[in-house]
Amino acid sequence: MSNHLDQLREELDQVNIKILELINKRGRLVKEIGDIKKSQGMKAYDPVREREMLNHIVEQHEGPFEYSTIEHLFKEIFKAAKELQEDDYQKTLLVSREKKPTDTVISVDDVSVGNGESQFVIGPCSVESQVQVDTVAQSVKEQGVNILRGGAFKPRTSPYDFQGLGEEGLKILRNSGDKYGLKVVSEITNPKDIEVGSQYLDIIQIGARNMQNFDLLKEAGKVNKPILLKRGLAATINEFINAAEYIVSQGNSDLILCERGIRTYETATRNTLDITAVPVLKQETHLPVMVDVTHSTGRRDLLLPAAKAALAVGADGVMAEVHPDPAVALSDSQQQMDIPTFKYFMEQLRQPNLTAHNI
Numbered sequence: 001m002s003n004h005l006d007q008l009r010e011e012l013d014q015v016n017i018k019i020l021e022l023i024n025k026r027g028r029l030v031k032e033i034g035d036i037k038k039s040q041g042m043k044a045y046d047p048v049r050e051r052e053m054l055n056h057i058v059e060q061h062e063g064p065f066e067y068s069t070i071e072h073l074f075k076e077i078f079k080a081a082k083e084l085q086e087d088d089y090q091k092t093l094l095v096s097r098e099k100k101p102t103d104t105v106i107s108v109d110d111v112s113v114g115n116g117e118s119q120f121v122i123g124p125c126s127v128e129s130q131v132q133v134d135t136v137a138q139s140v141k142e143q144g145v146n147i148l149r150g151g152a153f154k155p156r157t158s159p160y161d162f163q164g165l166g167e168e169g170l171k172i173l174r175n176s177g178d179k180y181g182l183k184v185v186s187e188i189t190n191p192k193d194i195e196v197g198s199q200y201l202d203i204i205q206i207g208a209r210n211m212q213n214f215d216l217l218k219e220a221g222k223v224n225k226p227i228l229l230k231r232g233l234a235a236t237i238n239e240f241i242n243a244a245e246y247i248v249s250q251g252n253s254d255l256i257l258c259e260r261g262i263r264t265y266e267t268a269t270r271n272t273l274d275i276t277a278v279p280v281l282k283q284e285t286h287l288p289v290m291v292d293v294t295h296s297t298g299r300r301d302l303l304l305p306a307a308k309a310a311l312a313v314g315a316d317g318v319m320a321e322v323h324p325d326p327a328v329a330l331s332d333s334q335q336q337m338d339i340p341t342f343k344y345f346m347e348q349l350r351q352p353n354l355t356a357h358n359i
């Protein structure tokens, strides 16, 4: 009895090896066919041919397996072989660590993001006036921060809310940046404004609501200007990474990713800050990663702890909103810091041993 069992097992082992040899032989044939198709400009996948092959197999089938099982097994074999035909290069994203193991550092003159030092992007939610932006810019400069933000094209939930000053807002921001020696970043929402944005800005922001505006991403991929791309309100990390790939695949590899919270069932905060997105993005991609503590939490009292968490977990920088008088701000009045609060915020974050590099 045990002799017979051993014999059957031995036979089974041999069949396994034969199947293995045949699957690999099939793989080599498919690869060769793929090369011929490629040289003739033909598509790798031919569903009509796949159906014919499946019909032919099923016609020959005698059991004991169900027809559906045989179809399923062969479809898996077809799928594996098809993957062999695809260009490996295309499967590895340009933004991936696999493609580029070293960290990408984004530099605007002497200001670098991703070089191991924490950068801050600070400024009002919306550009409202020259005086308003100048007041914040002065404080930003005093705190040793290098990058000033301010929205000129505002993506608002209600069409009746303040929509931003448009190009005039970009001019105001640029003036403040020049006056105080700061780099400036602002959101562009329309592909046709990427060009005008690149005239005034040092970094172009693409906001959460436009993370999958593919025309905007493609346009941003064509300019010679760093892009700060925010994660969409309900985007998975994979979707975020692919949005980044849209930009880089057009030729612009100066890209900063920004986690800004995602929509969940939790209502205690405006969004839920996905803090582990930072190390995931750092592992999966070679791009710098920032955290926007203002739009993620939506709560002034949580800006400091959220910023500490961001730096501790390895973020390359933090974005936060500051307004000279948040109570009268034209947007996001409940979550912006006033200037004394901002000073305290920076003092606390400058404490030693805070960044992941020191932990």
Ligand code: PEP
Binding pocket: 125, 151, 155, 187, 206, 207, 208, 209, 230, 260, 292, 295
């Ligand atoms: C902003 O930074 O001004 C903004 C609107 O943020 P988000 O796109 O993340 O909502």
Ligand code: MN
Binding pocket: 125, 126, 295, 321, 331, 332
């Ligand atoms: Mn805002």
